[in-house]
Amino acid sequence: MDEALKTCAICGVEKPLSKFRKNRKTRKCMACESQRDKNRRKADYRAYMLEVARTRAKAVGRECSITLDDIVVPTHCPLLGIPLRLSGDRGHRPSLDRKDNAIDYVKGNVFVISQRANSLKGGLSVEQLAMFAHNLLAYIGKP
Structure with missing residues (x-):
């Protein structure tokens, strides 16, 4: 057929x-x-990240009041220290993230990190991230 x-x-x-x-x-x-x-x-990668954030927020009924001025792309990921690049390894691409996942995309709650860091951070709260790091270090035998 x-x-x-x-x-x-x-x-x-x-x-x-x-x-x-x-x-x-x-x-x-x-x-x-x-x-x-x-x-x-x-x-314009910043405009692309803003469009993605607005689309994601709208899909789940959340606020997205940030502007291009709120999106600052550093040369390196502030969490992993790896260089941010648009080509090559996807883990090195800039990714817009919310500092506190319980809060919407609003001024002061967004920053740009690598996609690898964003994947690792996921939707965990600060408390969950701290517990994860503490337990991981204890599990692998590091202080």
Whole structure:
């Protein structure tokens, strides 16, 4: 049985529906969406991080009142000390994070760290992070 086809609004190529995102009423194929996202990230990574934060906050009904001025990208991750880069290892990419996950994306509660640090930090509270670090050091036998 042949798969239904759809024409991408960007490249104009007729492609199978499997080349378009499911559960989205989009007219762009995944390849064109991916290229558009790459171009946006390269053009202004801070604007990209702000857009992602606003989208994420809206999806879960949280506030996002930060502006581009609130997003300061350092040269190195303040938590791991690794250089922040847009290319190469994804763990070195800048990532907008909330200092306190119980508080929304508001001025003073956001900072830029590496994606690796953000993944490690996850959704843990400060208390949970302290307990994690204490227990990890005890477990591996370091003071």
